[in-house]
Amino acid sequence: MKxxxxxxxxxxxxxxxxxxxxxxxxxRSESSASLVQAATSGNIDKLRQVLDRGAHVDSVDREGNTAxxxxxLMGHEDAAKLLLQNGANVDATSKFAKTALMAAASKGHLSVxxxxxxxxxxxxxxxxxxxxxxxCASVRGHSPTVRLLLERGADVNVKTRKGFTALxxxxxxxxxxxxxxxxxxxxxxxxxxxxxRDSKYR
Numbered sequence: 001m002k003x004x005x006x007x008x009x010x011x012x013x014x015x016x017x018x019x020x021x022x023x024x025x026x027x028r029s030e031s032s033a034s035l036v037q038a039a040t041s042g043n044i045d046k047l048r049q050v051l052d053r054g055a056h057v058d059s060v061d062r063e064g065n066t067a068x069x070x071x072x073l074m075g076h077e078d079a080a081k082l083l084l085q086n087g088a089n090v091d092a093t094s095k096f097a098k099t100a101l102m103a104a105a106s107k108g109h110l111s112v113x114x115x116x117x118x119x120x121x122x123x124x125x126x127x128x129x130x131x132x133x134x135x136c137a138s139v140r141g142h143s144p145t146v147r148l149l150l151e152r153g154a155d156v157n158v159k160t161r162k163g164f165t166a167l168x169x170x171x172x173x174x175x176x177x178x179x180x181x182x183x184x185x186x187x188x189x190x191x192x193x194x195x196x197r198d199s200k201y202r
Contacts, residue, residue: 032061036061057083058087058088058092067088069094069098073107075107075109075111080115084119097128099121101133102127102131105133105149106133108142110142113149114148131160134146134156135160135164138170166182167183
């Protein structure tokens with residue numbers, strides 16, 4: 001009898017708590033999606049509104065992307081700057097462990113890369129496949145980005161999970177200017193690097 005009486009008292013509070021949590025979680029999920037969408041489109045006004053409504057600056061969408069990661073990938077410098085000013089983690093990663101710096105470097109968004117580095121982004125961070133921002137920029141032929149990353153301390157000797165380096169990948173794609181830029185840093189040449197360099201740029 002006493003147990004039933006206690007349950008009758010506690011149950012309404014439990015139900016209320018569950019409902020509150022469900023509503024809060026749904027609101028938080030919606031805020032996260034809105035934040036990432038605004039960052040992806042570069043809509044600064046919308047981004048400010050969502051942040052002002054309390055969205056966590058490092059929240060992620062269903063694909064594991066942070067707003068900073070998406071803004072950087074799309075080259076929206078002002079959006080990235082606003083997120084950083086609101087405390088975004090510059091080295092936060094997506095579900096494949098890619099940072100905002102890798103995202104920006106892969107697209108050759110030089111101003112965004114510079115902004116992230118100025119905010120102490122880890123220039124040698126690695127993703128799930130052991131790729132760095134330098135590797136991402138080199139394999140896609142973004143020479144100015146490669147040059148900036150090298151100037152800011154990018155390690156030319158990093159190998160991906162499959163054993164490739166920025167040099168071997170740039171050489172394989174025929175990006176002579178990037179190859180020469182990297183060679184000026186006197187990298188440790190692997191067999192793969194030597195073969196690519198000798199076959200294309202002897």
